[in-house]
Amino acid sequence: MNQDSTLGKTPKTARGQKTREKLLRAAELEFGESGFHSVGINDITRRAGVALGTFYVYFESKEEIFRALVGYMSQRVRSWIAERLVDVPDRLAAEQRGLELFLEFVREHKGLYRIISEAEFVAHDAFVAHYTAFAGAYRENLEAAGRRGEIGAGNYEVWSWAIMGMAVFLGLRFAEWDDEAHPKEISTAVMDLIASGMGAKGS
Amino acid sequence: MNQDSTLGKTPKTARGQKTREKLLRAAELEFGESGFHSVGINDITRRAGVALGTFYVYFESKEEIFRALVGYMSQRVRSWIAERLVDVPDRLAAEQRGLELFLEFVREHKGLYRIISEAEFVAHDAFVAHYTAFAGAYRENLEAAGRRGEIGAGNYEVWSWAIMGMAVFLGLRFAEWDDEAHPKEISTAVMDLIASGMGAKGS
DNA sequence: ATGAAACATGAATCAAGATTCAACTTTGGG
DNA sequence: CCCAAAGTTGAATCTTGATTCATGTTTCAT
Known part of the structure; x- marks a missing residue:
């Protein structure tokens, strides 16, 4: 048109x-x-x-400006993180650093974070687009890492959604609700979970 | 009063x-x-x-009935899952089965699922209460399993939020948006991730 | 059987706030 | 410098929908 x-x-x-x-x-x-x-x-x-x-x-309309905002910031989170994720050695390190960055971003931009979340109900298509794009990119990273042998085989589509969900909820709990905990502690704890699993370890 | x-x-x-x-x-x-x-x-x-x-x-008011609904169904999801999780051998199995059950529940009750999500903006206190309760119970399960030696040591508070986030996003992607995939496939894929980690494995 | 408490009804009221519009001011190309 | 296009203004309009209320009906304990 x-x-x-x-x-x-x-x-x-x-x-x-x-x-x-x-x-x-x-x-x-x-x-x-x-x-x-x-x-x-x-x-x-x-x-x-x-x-x-x-x-x-x-x-x-009011909805249009909201939608514009969702697109704008969907862009922002992703590029803000991507820019700072350049010289990372391997996928696991990227995972950990990426989570830290995400938590930092949320702390500095709580508003933007809430806007994306609320989009699920106000601008559903923009919401879908955001997470679809995010998951798609994520999945490609996992696949590339898989080919390089940095990570094991797996259902990367499922993994990418699982990891996004983790990030979002940890952002909710440890960035939006509670500013105190150090991002590195969180990301380390998550790496314990994701890198080697919750199965009993040496310790 | x-x-x-x-x-x-x-x-x-x-x-x-x-x-x-x-x-x-x-x-x-x-x-x-x-x-x-x-x-x-x-x-x-x-x-x-x-x-x-x-x-x-x-x-x-309209808000009151919404709030009532959040409480009502916060109850429902948890008990529906808990009831069916009785005779599960260990924590890891509970984790897998729990996720399957959650996905099934969401498929049968998409409405309730959306109501809890929307509560973040409409009835924030009820939303906080729901996830706080859920995470608290979850954390206790993890701690008990830790004492029994079924799972390794870790930051269980972080883990419980991480796992809840996974479940919610997988529910979004594979129950709310897309009914097709079999819950068992999803839960298996997640177990790969959570039980032994994404670090390269035998396969 | 009976009357007071509960419950049901839906037209009327009211408030909030999104959107319009006609008059007015600024900008910038020629 | 001049004027058409672009931008600004905010009071007035219009919708929508939540909430009220006066009136009628049903229940149930006595």
Whole structure:
């Protein structure tokens, strides 16, 4: 229908660009703090420092800006982690470091984390897209590591979803609810579980 | 304040009891299918086959009935699984069977599953209570198994959250989104991961 | 059998908040 | 410098849907 999928709402001017960004930033904070249904458009515009009507110059609806945010930050988490995961020796190390990074990210961006979670109900398609993409990438990493012999054979599709789930719940418990524990402790504990299993060990 | 915490809304009659249950059952279906915010009180009453006003005879508000539902089903999942987990030989077997049961439960009760998830945003305290209770029980199981020497030492608090997260995400992917895969395949794949780790094995 | 307590009803009320709009201001290319 | 396009404004409009309430019906303990 439309080249930009944003129905001609794309700003043409520097000023417009700036305003749109102010709205996005404000929405990120508001949604992150209070959740989709308790924030009103006027909360967003007030925080952005623009008038109510301005909102509709750039967005079709409240749902659209939320959806935009989900896409935006789905991008962010993944690239933020990927960037810092370059010089890691092998898959197991990547696993551990990746979890630490994820926990750190959540602590610094609780709002974004909540936005993705809430997307399950507010923008289900965006939610599906996010985790599908994430799991897909993850699975490829596992397969590559498998070919390199760094990890054993297994059902990598299942593994990738299992590991994502772990990360999300640990983020909930040890980043969103409780800031105290050191990420390294968590990641180490998880590595005990994932690397060699819970079967009785030497200790 | 009140003996029953339900502000005198508790039914005194057999008829009342029945009506309240009809409402609860209807709400379970509606919330499960459409999510908290898109169901109206009249959707619930229509489905229950009672008049709109009747709702407020038994519940203070839409949120209250949702909260009641969360508690109700938090109970249900746990006991449903626990009941069927009696004659299991050891912790590892319990782990595998428990996951299968969870997946089966989700398939049969997708609505209830969604209700608990959505509680994170609609009834945060009930959500916290549910997972706190679940994790607590889980942790005790792990500790007991640890004392019996069935599993190795580890940070059981972290493990229990990790395993819950796995279960929830696998439920999302392989029960809510996709009914096809056999639960046993999933649980087996996970056992590979959890029992002996992803480190390279014989195969 | 009977009347007070319980329960049921659904039209009317009310609040909240999303969206529209017509008037006004700024920008930037020519 | 000039004006059409782009952007801004916020009061007014419109929907939606939760909650109330006055009235009628049923239950059940006495």
